Amino acid sequence: MRRPALLIGPDLWPEGGATRRLGLVVLTVMSLLTALTLLAHVGANRAAGDWARAVSHEATALIRPRADESGATAAARGAEALAGVRGVHEAVALERSEAEALLRPWLGEADLATLPLPQLVRLRLDPAEPASAVSLNRALAEAGVDGTVDDHSLWREDFSAAARGVRDLTLLAVLVAALLTATAIVLSARQAVENRAAALQALRLAGADDPALTFLAQWHLGRDAALAGAAGAGLALLAGLALALAPLTGTLGRVFPLILTDLVWLAPWPLVTATLAVVAARLSIRLWLGRQRAGG
């Protein structure tokens, strides 16, 4: 029976010097990019889901007060009328300060206190059976409240399509990065075998058979790819931790809302790179041996 321990000593597989180190760096960077695009996809997927849910589960009603009542009173009547509609979980009249906060991103530093702000009622709808804009408007009319419900359904589909687009684009980025990494692994495996042709020939003449040489190449190239894959995934893990632990500190945190368990997606990556390298090493060494057997 073959004894792998006799073969895997570093002395039978020349170290490779600068070429090997450069290959490890390239593979680490490629792994990092692939892992980052994977995290971006997971984050974008969650963000798109959150946005779509928010759009379909929320609505806003704009209330216009009558001449004989205050804005706050009109908003309270509107909220009461809307809360009784089937498919509405909650209807809350917004305070002026909340309305100002909503407008602040659009109007900047303008003096909002002097502006006649609309009275708004925020609605939280039943996710399973949300109330329609028609039934909500009818409820306002029946209660004698002059108001309009913003019909999200008019642009909900466009919004969902945009969310799906973001998700698909990040998935495409993952696939492209993974394909480029796989190509880098295959090319570097082939190069590693060619660079060690003299050593492989020495071992072959010393009695190493095809399975022994194949095992040797698979072991060393697989191990290198696992190391580079782990390094790349490790760096991506650090970036993911920063996003997951401080999600509200920047735009990235809002666009890619990661949570800690998302980082588990990175765990198999070193195994993936190692497996790819083992297959690539097997094919490369078989090609080389084929040439030798053919007298090449």
Add this chain to the structure above:
Amino acid sequence: MTRTIAASDLSRPTDGLRGEAGWPVRLRGVTFGHAGHPDLLRGIDLTVTTGSFNFLTGRSGAGKSLLIGMMAGLVRPDAGQVVLFGQDRAQLRGREARVMRRRIGLIAQDDPLLAHLSVADSLAVTLRVTGEDPRGREADLAAMLDFVGLSDMADRTAGTLSRAERRLVALARAMMTGPELILADEPLAGLDAASAKRMLGLLRTLNRQGATVVMTRDGDGPGAEARKGDRRLHLEAGRLVEPERTR
């Protein structure tokens, strides 16, 4: 299980088939070519008998190294059959192929050694790659180095050796598994007269102890190196011709 060998006990024919069926090498209709030289070998038939000393000659590029490679199982013929010790080489797989390889000692032309290894480690490589643990075989290693006269160089790095020394290490390495058939491709090429005489003397010693030897020699004949009883095989235009035995 390891088999302990000593310098005085090298290359004795051991188990395996005896007689015609178990001759070390039988080539039947072996043909080989490539794009640049489609008729390099044309229907070679050859039987190498047990215990014989064979000179395989031919001009450079005639296909001598190729034929040695086929006998060692390293090169696959386009057509024909290579039978080693009664077994079709093309049919051997896994353990059987490894066992067969251990019965053959190969000294290739300009035999490459792993330059970073010591001489002793270079010998141990043969054991390792054929699945045998070199630990416990230190005495055999020492015996081999003593046999080729390199006992004091065991710790030298292979990359620092002269061509003649490298050739001797290659011979010692080839002997580590106690082979019954020794294939030496141009073992004397590039050696000075004294080194060539020493190398040939070692091959003769192994042959006297029972090993079958096939060695190649560039040119039309073995010249002064041939002795009475040696067999001469000559490759010419893809064919093997056999002049009369050396008298």
